[in-house]
Amino acid sequence: MDYVIEIENLKKTFEDKEILKGINLHLPREENLAVCGKSGIGKTVLIKCMVGLMQPDSGKINVLGKDMMNPSLKDLEFIRRKIGFVFQGSALYDSMSVRENLSFTLKRSTFSGSKTAIAERVEEVLESVGLVDAIDKMPAELSGGMKKRVGLARTLIKSPEIILYDEPTTGLDPATSMEINEMILDVRKSNKVTSVIITHDMNCVRMTSDRMLIIHDGLIYTEGTFEQLKSSDDPWISSFFNKKEE
Ligand SMILES: Nc1ncnc2c1ncn2[C@@H]1O[C@H](COP(=O)(O)OP(=O)(O)OP(=O)(O)O)[C@@H](O)[C@H]1O
Numbered sequence: 084m085d086y087v088i089e090i091e092n093l094k095k096t097f098e099d100k101e102i103l104k105g106i107n108l109h110l111p112r113e114e115n116l117a118v119c120g121k122s123g124i125g126k127t128v129l130i131k132c133m134v135g136l137m138q139p140d141s142g143k144i145n146v147l148g149k150d151m152m153n154p155s156l157k158d159l160e161f162i163r164r165k166i167g168f169v170f171q172g173s174a175l176y177d178s179m180s181v182r183e184n185l186s187f188t189l190k191r192s193t194f195s196g197s198k199t200a201i202a203e204r205v206e207e208v209l210e211s212v213g214l215v216d217a218i219d220k221m222p223a224e225l226s227g228g229m230k231k232r233v234g235l236a237r238t239l240i241k242s243p244e245i246i247l248y249d250e251p252t253t254g255l256d257p258a259t260s261m262e263i264n265e266m267i268l269d270v271r272k273s274n275k276v277t278s279v280i281i282t283h284d285m286n287c288v289r290m291t292s293d294r295m296l297i298i299h300d301g302l303i304y305t306e307g308t309f310e311q312l313k314s315s316d317d318p319w320i321s322s323f324f325n326k327k328e329e
C-alpha cells in the first residue's frame with residue numbers, strides 16, 4: 084500500500100502533561116481522514132508534528148518518504164512545499180489585501196514565474212474557491228466564511244500533495260459550512276490530494292471523510308467510517324454524534 088503518512092507509537096509531552104501517548108496512523112494516498120476528539124486532546128499537536136512545526140518526543144513519523152523525527156533542512160523545505168496547512172484561524176496577514184496575501188505565499192514558495200504568471204495563478208486559485216470578486220479586499224472586510232476560503236486558496240496556490248485542515252467549518256453557519264465541505268471534496272477530486280480534517284462538526288465528517296478516528300487520552304480510541312462509528316454500541320462514541328454543533 085502506498086502510504087503518504089505513516090505514524091508509529093508517537094508520543095508528545097509538555098512539561099509533565101502527556102498529550103500523545105502512542106498514536107499509530109497510516110494514511111493512503113487520496114484518502115480524506117477526519118480526526119475528532121474533545122477540545123485540548125492533542126489534535127492540533129498531532130498535525131503540527133506531521134509538518135515538522137512541532138518535534139515529538141518519540142515514535143516514528145514518515146511523510147512522503149521523509150523521516151520527520153530527524154528531518155534535514157532540505158527535507159523540511161520539501162515537506163512544507165508538499166503539505167498545505169489550513170490553520171484553525173485563517174492566519175492571513177491583516178495589512179495585506181487578498182491578492183497580496185496570495186502572491187506573497189507564492190513568491191515565498193519555489194514558484195519561479197514572472198509577475199504576470201503570479202497574477203494569473205492568484206486569479207485562478209481564487210476562482211477555484213469562488214472569490215475572484217474579493218481579490219482587492221483586506222482581511223478585515225471579509226466574512227468568516229470568506230476568510231476560510233482565502234485560507235484554503237492560500238494553501239492551494241502551492242499545489243500541495245497533502246492538506247491538513249484544522250477546524251475548517253468551526254464558527255460558520257450551516258450553509259457556509261456546506262460550501263466549505265464541498266470545496267474540500269472538489270479539491271481532492273481536482274488536485275488528487277490526501278487530506279487530514281480535524282473537526283468537531285459531524286456533518287463535515289459525514290460529507291468529507293472516507294474514514295474517521297477519535298482521539299482520547301492520548302490514543303486513538305476508535306476508527307472506522309462515519310456510518311460504522313455512528314451506529315456504535317459504545318455510548319461514549321455515540322455521544323459524539325448526538326452533540327449539538329459547536
Ligand atoms: N506549545 C505548547 N506548549 C505547551 N503546551 C501545549 C503547546 N501546544 C499545545 N499544548 C497543550 O497540548 C494540549 C493539546 O492541545 P491541542 O491544541 O492539540 O488541542 P486540540 O485537540 O487541537 O484542541 P481544540 O479542539 O480546542 O483545538 C493542550 O492541553 C495544550 O494546552
Ligand SMILES: [Mg+2]
Pocket residue numbers: 126127128171249
Ligand atoms: Mg486544535
